[in-house]
Amino acid sequence: xxxxxxxxxTDLRTSRDAVTLCRFSPTVRSRVKEAGGTLxxxxxxxxxxxxxxxxxxxxxxxxxxxxxxxxxPLAVAGGEAPSMINLRPRSEKSAPxxxxxxxxxxxxxxxxxxxxxxxxxxxxxxxxLPEEAKLTKIETLRFAHNYIWALSETLRMADQHGHAHAxxxxxxxxxxxxxxxxxxxxxxxxxxxxxxxxxxxxACDPRNCYTFAHQMKCKILSREPPxxxxxTFYFKSICGEEDPRNTWxx
DNA sequence: TAGGCCATCTGGTCCT
DNA sequence: AGGACCAGATGGCCTA
Numbered sequence: 237x238x239x240x241x242x243x244x245x246t247d248l249r250t251s252r253d254a255v256t257l258c259r260f261s262p263t264v265r266s267r268v269k270e271a272g273g274t275l276x277x278x279x280x281x282x283x284x285x286x287x288x289x290x291x292x293x294x295x296x297x298x299x300x301x302x303x304x305x306x307x308x309p310l311a312v313a314g315g316e317a318p319s320m321i322n323l324r325p326r327s328e329k330s331a332p333x334x335x336x337x338x339x340x341x342x343x344x345x346x347x348x349x350x351x352x353x354x355x356x357x358x359x360x361x362x363x364x365l366p367e368e369a370k371l372t373k374i375e376t377l378r379f380a381h382n383y384i385w386a387l388s389e390t391l392r393m394a395d396q397h398g399h400a401h402a403x404x405x406x407x408x409x410x411x412x413x414x415x416x417x418x419x420x421x422x423x424x425x426x427x428x429x430x431x432x433x434x435x436x437x438x439a440c441d442p443r444n445c446y447t448f449a450h451q452m453k454c455k456i457l458s459r460e461p462p463x464x465x466x467x468t469f470y471f472k473s474i475c476g477e478e479d480p481r482n483t484w485x486x
Numbered sequence: 487t488a489g490g491c492c493a494t495c496t497g498g499t500c501c502t
Numbered sequence: 503a504g505g506a507c508c509a510g511a512t513g514g515c516c517t518a
Contacts, residue, residue, distance in 0.1 A: 337495090337496080337497095340495095340496085340497095341494080341495060341496080344494080344495075344496085345493080345494070345495090348493070348494080349493095352492095352493095372490085372491065372492090373491085373492085374491095
């Protein structure tokens with residue numbers, strides 16, 4: 237596959253990871269060790285004796301994220317990591333690895349460390365989780381996505397609420413007649429609490445809350461014809477419910 | 487023990 | 503030519 241080939245957009249509503257995030261998942265892992273800045277036995281300075289080439293030139297733990305600390309190098313049997321053994325056929329065709337490959341490995345490691353640092357920075361600005369749980373990479377990205385969307389939606393609704401004579405929009409085709417076709421004051425309050433309240437509620441996993449927002453967006457986008465502003469909002473409290481999975485709807 | 491997550495190595499491809 | 507980016511492969515650690 238071509239590296240530059242644009243990846244097909246992942247449907248967050250159907251992927252397995254999305255499902256994990258859509259529910260109040262028990263996967264809120266309390267990665268105590270990781271939160272402590274170490275992972276497993278990652279106590280080395282990242283020296284990997286690759287392929288028995290002697291000096292790896294690889295002392296460069298260039299970016300310990302503090303959470304994803306470098307791990308213990310792969311077990312080296314006879315100066316060769318198992319993965320190297322498995323990759324022997326591929327390696328042989330390009331002759332013995334030289335400094336170039338080693339440097340490339342170093343750069344790649346550094347690049348991934350930078351990526352992890354950026355993810356950590358992202359985690360820091362996201363609402364804190366109630367417990368010492370660390371979002372996984374995919375969870376961080378999706379949470380950020382939903383969080384941004386929820387904030388945007390909050391602003392949009394605030395703007396809409398501020399216009400007393402905002403035009404009414406027709407109910408979307410196929411919408412529930414009982415559903416509101418505009419956001420009333422009460423609904424706005426409910427929506428506000430449903431969105432922003434989750435940030436500060438220690439009893440609510442914000443990932444779930446913003447997944448709710450994400451679900452709402454999906455629903456709206458699926459129901460609204462192009463160019464028509466979404467008008468159907470039906471918030472229901474999802475924080476503090478016994479089972480949030482069954483309490484929200486759109 | 488299986489599954490999830492992660493770090494790392496690696497070779498291919500694209501870009502400068 | 504060399505760096506950046508990417509995805510596959512692999513193995514370690516952790517949790518249910």
